[in-house]
Amino acid sequence: MIAGISIYEILTLTTLLFFIGVYGFITRKNLISILISVELIMNASVVNFVIINKYLYPDALQGVIFSIFIIAVAAAETALAIAIIINLYRQIGSVEVDATETMKY
């Protein structure tokens, strides 16, 4: 419980965070920054879970546990993504998203 802040403000914040992430995902040209945007999206949900747990259903710790798992998974995800990006960089010497458009239609 944070004094003076209702759940709504925070949910609004997380929602904003979510959509900022989405926006970034759609607009960034660099794969790395796209990856970062994905992290934003993830984190939006992380915060969500914690907050919901704390404000609405404080008797069990489901949300908190969940958020921890999410963080772990996100990390794994990032690591894998980075690895693949590096592999791509080895071949074409670029990490621009436009470089991944050879396959279409």
Added chain:
Amino acid sequence: MDIRYIYLIPFIPLAVFLLLGLNYKRIKPSVSGYIGVFGLLVSTVLSYYTAYQYFFVPGKVNGVYKPIIDRHVWMNFTDTLSIDMGLYIDAISVMMLVVVSTISLMVHIYSRGYMKGDGGYTKFFAFLSLFTFSMFGLVLSTNLFQIYIFWELVGVSSFLLIGYYYTKPSAIAAAKKAFIVTRFADLGFLIGILIMGYYTGTFDFETLNNPEGSSILNWASTSFMGLSVITWGLLLIFVGGAGKSAMMPFHIWLPDAMEGPTPVSALIHAATMVVAGVYLVARLFPMFYFVEEGFALSIVAYVGGISSLFAAVIAITQTDIKRVLAFSTMSQLGYMMMALGVSGYDGLEGVGYMASMFHLFTHAMFKALLFLGAGSVIHAVHSNYLKDMGGLRKNLPITNITFLIAALAIAGIPPFAGFWSKDEILVAAFENNQLLYYIGVFVAGLTAFYMFRIYFGIFWGKEKQYDHPPHESPASMTVPLMILGVLSVVVGFIPFSEFVTPDGKGFEAHLNYPLAAIAVTVGIIGIVLAWVFYKKENNLADTYAKRFGVFYKWAYHKFYFDEIYLFITKKILFNGVAASVALFDKKVVDGTMNQIGNKTVFTSEKIKGIQSGKLQDYALAFVGGVVVLVMIFIYFWTE
């Protein structure tokens, strides 16, 4: 009497047909000729025997010739309606048996000489037998459907025989024309049969023709466009008859049918098949007479009268002797129809009916004779055209005499057969319908004229130059001529009215001297005119032809009937309807189907852009999709 042996009469020719048809490669021509003749000889004997049996052995049962019927179910339509096959023995069918068998036998014998050396000799006899079988079947039919069945069969055998010289384009065209025109008429016949079957609940002549029967008494029960449906049925059936008997306006096939071998013309297109229409009307005579006070019958009478006049006029102008004979046949058939049309039912009233049948009988004899004679002439000079003939009486004595007899017979000069029958017809017409009577008399004159025109043209006049001197035909051809010649004289003396009458009672026919006298004089006038015009080479004919001018031209072109038909079929149906249908099918119906396919592929080509390969477009689509769905289900689709 047990009549089952009569089944042999049709089935022997059928057997011959199968025998010759199935292995026409193996049988030697000479043999096949004998087989055909012999088979038919048996049938002929049987027919005569039947006639004797029918008329004299049981004779009249309390004053009436009752029909003898033997019937077997062939196929069931409904619980009540069915097609039967069987024998219907009464005066006219027996008479037809005699006619058909006699003529057919003559033609068979004749053909052995005429067709000698022809490639398809065996095939020819096979077809002849097929035709004879069908014709027998037709005359023996017990019901409308059986008669329709054999009707079609004679049609097809006539098709085959007209198209016998199948490498000759004109023959093919003629055969097709004959078949299709008659087929068109048969369409009417068929619909007529359907009407009859539905409204009277039977196809059997016995039931239909019974004057006290329901089918005649309740004719007024249903009506359509002001006429009783039964009348409609009869009229449609008559259309079928008109088609076969070459009445106006279905006559156009008959002249062309002369493309067939001459014996065929003699058998089918003069003596037997073409009278089927007359026979059909006679078969249903009671219905025609009683239903709606004989409205349909009067139509028959007028069609017959007009046709006979029309044909006679054309016959005068034709130069192909076979065509002249063809038109004369048509005109005589018109006579018979007219006679039926003006006939009454019982007692002396029925003279027209009797006369019609009588004329059918005599006409068969002398017209066959005429054709066979013409055949023998053509055989000699290898041409159909008058201009190539002349002065043949010395070369072809027998042909000359027999032809003359026939000509006199048809011209109605006593004591030849034609005189008696034609006289009866005129009597009947005179008593019932003056107009038709005068037409009849006029036609009689014309007949005599055109017949002697060709007679003189062929056998008198000045000799033409023949590449090889024409000589009399072999015995196989002249014998039938002579036999028929005799017949054309004697058959006139048969007391027909004793045997063949609508009610079967029979009556004493008397010669009506004034009418007879008029008819004969008219005939003689015709002959004399012909003598003046054509006995010697002179240009009288041409000058008179010129004087008639337009009229002559029209008659010469058969009043342009062929052209009209040609226009309707070729221009309108063929190039109009059929072509447009074909086009419509290709463009519209098929086009739509193909378009459906093409459009699908086209669409898939159009929308391929959305799979752009850009990761971020995909993401946009993803999130967009989520948002849209959420929108739908939160704002629009909330039950």
Added chain:
Amino acid sequence: MDWNSFLLMRQEILLLSIILLLLIVEVFISKNKKGNLVHFAVFLFGIHTAVGLFLMEEGSIFGGMFRTTGLIHFFKSVLNIGVFILLLQSADWLQEKIVEHQRGTEFFVLLFSSLLGMYFMVSAGDFLMFFIGLELSTLPVAALAAYETAKRKSSEAGIKLILSAALASGVALFGISILYIAGGSIYFNDIMQTITSSHLSILGMVVVFSGLAFKISLVPFHFWTADVYEGAPISVASYLSVISKGAAVFILMILLFTVLRPLLHIWENLVYILALTTMFIGNLFALRQNNLKRFLAFSSIAQAGFILLGIINGEQLGVATVIYFVLIYVFSNLAAFGVVQAISLQTGKENISDYDGLYRTNPKLSLVMMLALFSLAGIPPVAGFFGKFFLFTAAAGKGYYLLVFLAVVNVTISLYYYLLVVRAMFLRTSEYAIPHFNSKLYMKIGLVLTVLSILVLGLYSPLYEYIFELSKNLM
């Protein structure tokens, strides 16, 4: 709970141990022997599959986080068989990779761990387990997609998959959090009790649905599919199209039928819409593909659309038909991919136009391909027809005649492009036709197994009855 209850996780544990075993063995095996790793892996997994076939009691542990029922168990076996056949078909290819390019066992390890993730996903009892399973099943596949490190396309595929997958799971997570608000818990059973059709829950439902729709590649969440299939190695494409799609369908069904049943009247329409879009878009795109992998990608999208017809039924019938169809679909698609695999292994050709006159040179392969395609198109008497017919029956049972009609129209469209391949193989003749060759043993076994099952499964009705029985206790 006592230790025996861990036996409920028998399959998971066994698979995990196989993974570890492979890792250990790789360390100790000498370089020139490495080729045998393939045989070893196939052998181990074969045993695993066989063991998995034995039934076991139902139940749940970890307070309902992990549960297993007859149906779930059966479905795991289906996945096993699928993966086993996949291994057989890709064995030769892997042999080559390992021997010539000095690759390790990572392929197996990744593959199996992804499978492990699916195990957990399908037997998830709450959203946490579901989420972990989802991720575990997705991430290794991304690595597999990028397996051919030398090929640019492969890496691209990897990127596209991992990033879009991350996005999808992010969105799904957000949805889960919303459902958490609405349901007050992350346990399926609790949510089932409490959830009502409020705007909030609808929102959550739709969002979570989209997350799964991504894996099933329903339109418009499907865009990654074709590109990834094309770029990734054939085995991986086939794995994506068959195994992971199947698992996702299964869990989606569990979610919709049990957890979100209160929202039935909502998601019916959702499924309706997505079914239409998926079938039409999938088919329209498949029409003009020449690369077989892309072609099969879109065809599998369309198939997903058909599957939704079963889901829309929402009853036991729906479950049974869907499972049955997925089973048949697994075999049919594996057969198709197997042929593509075999041919591209020999000649490296992957285009439909390369298949011209194939029947004249390789009749057996062409027949397998034809049967597979007929089964996909739903032509009797091969199994696919029965699967489709029952799906349609399920939908019609709810009165969705129009949907069924449109679906069958799509069947006709799909028949068109399946026949295009048949046309190339049978109708055409070409002097550049692929020359005759004999596949290796593993491949042969793999193909024969699929063909047999395609021919038999449909006609052998007891199987369906069995599934129907099992699917009772999903409700």
Added chain:
Amino acid sequence: MDILTLFIVVPIITIVVLVFIKGLKQARIISMVGSLVQLGMAINLVFAYFREREINQDIMVFTKDAVWFKTFNIHYNVGVDGISVALLLLTSIVVLAGVFISWKMKELPKEFFISLLVLSIGVYGFFISLDLFTMFVFYEIAVIPMYLLIGIWGTGPREYSAMKLTLMLMGASAVLLVGILGIYFNSNTDGGALTFNILEIAQVNIPFEAQKLFFPLVFIGFAVLSALFPFHTWSPDGHASAPTAVSMLHAGVLMKLGGYGVFRVAMFLLPEGALTWSNFFIVLAAIGVIYGAFGAIKQKDLKYINAYSSVSHLGLVLFALLMLNKTAWNGAILQSLSHGLMTALFFALIGMIYGRTGTRDITELGGLLKVIPVISATYVIVGLASLGLPGFSGFVAEMNIFVGAFQHEDLFHRIATVISVSVIVVTAVYILRVVGIMLMGPVKNKKYLTLQRVTWYEKTGIVLLLIPIIGMGVAPLWLSDMILESLQPFIKGLI
């Protein structure tokens, strides 16, 4: 193994044997034997049927019922009545003739015969099925081989035609599927279980609304197969491209599935729907009758001519079925049989002519009667048969149809009937046109003078088909009565 299931098993065995043998010689012998056995079984079935009828008055005899999919209540359920018996006989004859006609199949003979037999399995199965599901299955089994048969062994634009044919027929079956499912889910209105069994469904009365909704679907679904206007365009192209034997089976047998299905399913199970919709479809059928005939007049390609005449003849079948009375239905069945035989023979002859002269364009042909008399003469005979000449099967069928159609008093039916009757003239026109141009007249092309005479296997094929045509035409009684009494139960639903 019961007498009916054998009809499916024997071809399967034949196929299995074919798979293991090599070369044309063995292949054709095997398939010849196989289809000969089929013919024997069919003939035996006819006699067995008459014996059975003495003691057994059920709608269907020789019924055999085995549960297949319990949950859907799908059964493998077979049985026959007079109609299916007749059609089975027809099928076996045509198949055997087809095998003889393709005696000299050059390319991939083994595969050809296999596909041919698969097709025949579909047809046999369809005719004996009493269960909508199995019926549908066999329907599609029968259709699919056409793609390969036309596509691989066809001529001209074979790929296009094959694809078109398959897609249109499959599209039709799509409509049909919905209809069948509709019937299925309305089959328990009297509280019973849902069922696909035709006889059981016939007992319950499906609600009128459902009938009205599903009749057109079922009707069109089947009728497309028998070339209902305007869904007929697959047939001309398909025929034109198909190899001879396939055209024979296709026009001779496959297209009969349509009429049979309409009769068995649409009319029998949805009578009220039929009554509601009949007028609409009568218009289509009547158009088809005339339209097909006129379409045939202008064609140059022999196969197109016969394809369009099929449209016309089968339009007559549908027309008769829609007349909803015994006589017309009897006519419809007879017409199916006779058309099957005639068209099969037509296509066989066309195949022979094409194989010899290398063209099907009648304007290039001429005077064939001189050079190949047997084939040409047969062509004339079949031509006459197909224009409804008495003494051949066509006449019997058409007369039944016309008399049946004439049972309706009202003006609409009258007009439709008269229009359809008038087709006999148009038919005569296009038949005689072909005869006149192609067979008669002088020999057009010198090289025709050396054409090969008819061979023994061709003769066998011809005789096989010609005998029943004439037999039906000369002695129709036993056949038409067999069909009539089988029609009795079906008419009940309408009264």
